[in-house]
Amino acid sequence: MTRLPFFNRPNISPRAAVEALERAAPLPDGPGERFSGYSVISLSFRSDHVLALRRFTASSIGPGYTSVWHRDPAGHWTFYSTIAPDVSCARYFGQQVERNVVSPIGITWENDRQFRVVIGTAFDWRVTLRASLPTRLLNAAAGAIPERAWQVPAVLRLIAMAANATLGVGRMNLTGLTPNGQRFIANPRRVWLIDESEAVVEGVALGPVVRTRRQASLGDLLLPRKGLFAIARARFERPVNRGTPRASRVGSRVDLGAGPGKEVRKASATQSTVNDSFWRM
Numbered sequence: 001m002t003r004l005p006f007f008n009r010p011n012i013s014p015r016a017a018v019e020a021l022e023r024a025a026p027l028p029d030g031p032g033e034r035f036s037g038y039s040v041i042s043l044s045f046r047s048d049h050v051l052a053l054r055r056f057t058a059s060s061i062g063p064g065y066t067s068v069w070h071r072d073p074a075g076h077w078t079f080y081s082t083i084a085p086d087v088s089c090a091r092y093f094g095q096q097v098e099r100n101v102v103s104p105i106g107i108t109w110e111n112d113r114q115f116r117v118v119i120g121t122a123f124d125w126r127v128t129l130r131a132s133l134p135t136r137l138l139n140a141a142a143g144a145i146p147e148r149a150w151q152v153p154a155v156l157r158l159i160a161m162a163a164n165a166t167l168g169v170g171r172m173n174l175t176g177l178t179p180n181g182q183r184f185i186a187n188p189r190r191v192w193l194i195d196e197s198e199a200v201v202e203g204v205a206l207g208p209v210v211r212t213r214r215q216a217s218l219g220d221l222l223l224p225r226k227g228l229f230a231i232a233r234a235r236f237e238r239p240v241n242r243g244t245p246r247a248s249r250v251g252s253r254v255d256l257g258a259g260p261g262k263e264v265r266k267a268s269a270t271q272s273t274v275n276d277s278f279w280r281m
Helices: 014-024 090-096 133-144 147-151 153-167 269-280
Strands: 033-044 050-059 065-071 077-081 099-102 106-111 114-119 123-130 175-177 183-201 228-236
Touching (some): 014 033, 014 050, 014 106, 014 228, 033 183, 077 090, 133 153, 133 183, 147 153, 153 183
Parallel strands (some): 077 099
Antiparallel strands (some): 033 228, 050 065, 065 077, 106 114, 114 123, 123 183, 175 183, 183 228
C-alpha cells in the first residue's frame, strides 16, 4: 500500500494523522532504503539551539524508530535514537554528528495538536501545532500530486518553492546528498506550523522559538527557517562514490538521567556490512 487515505482528509488533526500512521505503518514502493512517519523538520530557538524530530513508524532496513536531533550554539550535533546508528538517521547524517546516544524516547500527545518528547531526565520538549490557510492549500495540492511525481526532482523543487512562498520557510532541498554520501528524496505529504514550543536539554532552557535568519543544514538538507511539522516519507539511494555508510564520529559521554542510555562511539562494522548488502540486491 503506497497511498494513505487520511492524507486527503482536509480537517484531520495532527494527532489523528499520527495515530493512523502508528496503526498502519505503510512503506513507499520502489528501490532504495525507505521510511514512513512524521517529523518536526526543524525548530530554531533564540538561544541558537536547533531541534528536530524523526519518528519513522516503518523502515525498510529495520524496526521503526524515533530520533531527536540537537544542534548546540557552537554548531555541534547530537543524535538521540531508540535504535543503533547503523539503522537509524546517523546512517545517513552521521559524518556531521558529534555524538550518537541510544536511549528510550517517549512521545506523548496531550491533545489533538500538542505533544511532549522526553528522553530520561535530560530532555523535555513540548510542541504545539496549528493549521493555517497556507498549510491547508499546500496540503490540498500535495494530495493531488500523482504518486510517481513525488520522485521527480523538478516536482520536488516546485513543492519547495511553494512552501517558501506561502510559509516563509526559506530554501528547502527535498532531494540532494547526505553527509554520508547517499542521495535523499524527502516527501512532506501534509504539514502544520509549529505555533509554540519550549524545551530543556541537559538542564538548559532553550528559550522562545524564532524564525532564524541563517538556516541550519546537514549535507544538502537545508532545515527550514521556521518550525514545521510534517507527515512524510523519505528514500535514500546508494552512496555516491562511497563504500559502507559510516555512522558517526567519536564524541563525549552524556548522562541521560533516569532510564537506560548509552553513547555509541562508532558504528558496528558487522552491522554496517550486513546493511550495505542491501545495495547489492
